[in-house]
Amino acid sequence: MTKTGDAARPPLDDLESASPVELVQRYQKPIMIGVIAAAVAGGGWWLAARSAQIKEARGTEALLTAEAAYQAGGAAGAQAELQKVYTRYAGTAAGTQAALLSAQWYYEAGQADSGLASVAAAIDKAPTFQRAGLLAMQAAGKSMKGDHAGAAKDLEAAAAATNIASERDGYRMSAARAYVASGDTAAAERIYGEIATREDSQYAGEARLRLSEIKAKA
Numbered sequence: 001m002t003k004t005g006d007a008a009r010p011p012l013d014d015l016e017s018a019s020p021v022e023l024v025q026r027y028q029k030p031i032m033i034g035v036i037a038a039a040v041a042g043g044g045w046w047l048a049a050r051s052a053q054i055k056e057a058r059g060t061e062a063l064l065t066a067e068a069a070y071q072a073g074g075a076a077g078a079q080a081e082l083q084k085v086y087t088r089y090a091g092t093a094a095g096t097q098a099a100l101l102s103a104q105w106y107y108e109a110g111q112a113d114s115g116l117a118s119v120a121a122a123i124d125k126a127p128t129f130q131r132a133g134l135l136a137m138q139a140a141g142k143s144m145k146g147d148h149a150g151a152a153k154d155l156e157a158a159a160a161a162t163n164i165a166s167e168r169d170g171y172r173m174s175a176a177r178a179y180v181a182s183g184d185t186a187a188a189e190r191i192y193g194e195i196a197t198r199e200d201s202q203y204a205g206e207a208r209l210r211l212s213e214i215k216a217k218a
Contacts, residue, residue, distance in 0.1 A: 055089060055092055056089075056092045056093060056094060058089065059085060059088075059089030059092040059093075059094030059095050059098075060093075060094040062081070062084060062085045062088070062089065062094070062098075063082075063085050063094045063097060063098050063101075065081055066078050066081035066082045066084075066085055066098060066101070067101075069081050070105070075105035075106075075108065075109060076109075078105070079102060079105065079106070082098045082099075082101055082102040082105075082118075083098075083102065083118075083121075085098035086098040086099040086102065086118065086121055086122050087121065090121070090122060090125045091125035091126070091127070092127075093127055093130065095122060095125075096122050096126045096127060096130040096133075096134065097130075098122075099118045099119055099121060099122035099123075099126075099134065100119075100122075100130075100133060100134065100137055102115070102118035103115035103116070103118040103119050103137045103138075103140075103141065104137070106118060107140060107141060107144060112141045112144040112145050113141075113145075115137075115140075115141045115144075116138060116141040116142070119134055119137050119138045119141065120138075122134060123135070123138065128161075131158075131161045132158040132159075132161040132162040132167070132171065133158075135154045135155070135157050135158035135161060136154070136155060136158045136171060136174075138154050139151040139152075139154035139155045139158065139174070139178070142154065143178060143181075148178045148179070148181040148182035149178070149179070149182040149184065151175075151178045152175045152176075152178035152179045152182060152184070152187065153175075155171050155172070155174045155175035155178060156171070156172065156175045158171045159171035159172045159175065165200075165201075166201075166202060169195055169201050169202070169203045170203065172191050172194075172195065173191070173192075173195065173203050173206065173207065175191060176188040176191040176192050176207075176210065177210075179191070180210075180214070185214050185217075185218075188210070188214060189211060189214055189215075191207075192207040192208075192210050192211040192214070193207075193211060195207040196208040196211055
């Protein structure tokens with residue numbers, strides 16, 4: 001009958017008297033299982049990292065192809081290529097850049113809905129450092145459609161998504177202007193008031209001016 005539990009363990013005296021060679025022989029199987037498991041885990045991490053690198057590189061190549069198509073035939077001919085990039089390489093920097101370019105070209109053509117669709121296809125999987133740009137691009141599309149309140153909320157979200165102070169204030173100033181366009185002057189006053197008191201902000205002067213304009217119309 002196979003021993004289990006404490007019965008399966010060798011006496012402590014045996015362990016103390018066993019030579020290193022005997023110990024290795026005795027525990028060779030569990031040691032090898034541990035080594036193999038560690039190697040598989042490490043190999044899995046390396047393969048994942050390498051796969052991400054390859055995906056990013058191929059996405060960049062595809063983006064360059066789309067840009068070349070734009071140079072050759074304009075935005076209309078390049079949109080199909082851009083869609084392939086942001087769909088196939090979603091989650092990469094290249095895929096996100098393709099979505100941004102696609103939205104920009106659609107907006108320039110007056111096609112806000114198509115531009116917003118391009119942003120929506122990439123925003124959930126976008127790298128963190130590109131999320132603010134996508135939110136700002138989404139806000140631009142909403143403004144084109146007259147949804148200034150929605151644009152303002154996206155711009156505030158963009159401000160929260162960036163770690164660059166000047167960029168954050170820029171997005172917040174744009175959000176305040178969108179709030180004014182939507183008729184929500186209270187929300188605009190809140191933003192202008194906060195930035196106006198900060199001398200470290202390059203937008204402090206403009207914020208004070210816009211704040212005085214709102215109060216003058218009240």
